[in-house]
Amino acid sequence: MRTVLLRVGYVLALPAVLVALWWLASDGSTNVYWPPLRTILQTFPDVWTGQRLHDDLLRSVLRLLAGYASAAVLGVALGTVIGSYRRVRAVCEPVLEFLRAVPPPVLVPVIMLFAGIGDGMKILVIVSGCVWPILLNTVEGVRAVDPVMAETARSYGITGAARLRTLVLRSASPQIFAGLRQALSIGIILMVISEMSAASNGLGFTIVQFQRSFAIPDMWTGILLLGLLGFALSVVFQVVERRVLGWYHGLRATTRRS
Numbered sequence: 568m569r570t571v572l573l574r575v576g577y578v579l580a581l582p583a584v585l586v587a588l589w590w591l592a593s594d595g596s597t598n599v600y601w602p603p604l605r606t607i608l609q610t611f612p613d614v615w616t617g618q619r620l621h622d623d624l625l626r627s628v629l630r631l632l633a634g635y636a637s638a639a640v641l642g643v644a645l646g647t648v649i650g651s652y653r654r655v656r657a658v659c660e661p662v663l664e665f666l667r668a669v670p671p672p673v674l675v676p677v678i679m680l681f682a683g684i685g686d687g688m689k690i691l692v693i694v695s696g697c698v699w700p701i702l703l704n705t706v707e708g709v710r711a712v713d714p715v716m717a718e719t720a721r722s723y724g725i726t727g728a729a730r731l732r733t734l735v736l737r738s739a740s741p742q743i744f745a746g747l748r749q750a751l752s753i754g755i756i757l758m759v760i761s762e763m764s765a766a767s768n769g770l771g772f773t774i775v776q777f778q779r780s781f782a783i784p785d786m787w788t789g790i791l792l793l794g795l796l797g798f799a800l801s802v803v804f805q806v807v808e809r810r811v812l813g814w815y816h817g818l819r820a821t822t823r824r825s
Contacts, residue, residue: 602784610784627769631758634693642698646705671696671757675764684765692761697750704746708739741815744808755797
């Protein structure tokens with residue numbers, strides 16, 4: 568119990584300090600673009616009612632999850648194939664490096680030409696940015712499979728799907744999750760950018776509408792909600808990662824103790 572409380576304290580200590588500094592720095596502010604934090608918090612429940620949370624927050628989260636899940640499936644599948652075969656990697660690597668260097672926000676107008684301005688466009692924008700860290704980390708993870716373990720699996724006749732599941736993906740899973748973690752933050756950014764460009768709902772759209780109508784405290788509540796969403800998704804990701812990679816973290820802890 569004490570360990571859990573200490574861990575919670577470590578997690579909340581810095582956010583609490585930053586909120587306190589924000590409160591003190593903005594208290595008494597008369598700048599219309601920098602309202603006091605007290606005013607933002609008072610405005611929050613009036614702006615983000617149940618209906619607005621359903622129409623904007625829920626739709627944004629659904630788009631993010633759809634794009635993120637699609638990028639995860641695509642990145643892991645392609646990364647496994649590219650990482651497993653040297654010739655495929657030699658052919659694909661120059662193209663991958665070129666595409667990876669293109670900033671995803673630049674692709675928004677291009678994707679709009681082909682996918683329109685509906686939810687499909689927003690999901691594709693998220694996929695276009697999230698897929699690269701997942702794919703590249705999967706490639707490196709697959710390449711780094713221990714050759715001794717690979718030879719042992721071959722000796723025991725473990726091939727095909729069983730080899731892929733029990734050896735390749737399991738060995739590469741720490742790096743795959745590293746790519747998934749990077750992709751999550753990228754996905755949140757692209758979710759907001761896609762909704763700012765062409766949308767009729769969502770967090771990005773709502774924040775821009777507040778800014779254009781000079782509802783500055785309302786705009787800040789949207790930014791605050793976006794930060795809370797990112798924090799909540801990060802916590803959920805850490806819980807899933809701890810559960811899936813329990814064997815890996817246990818191995819590292821044993822190695823450190825020894």
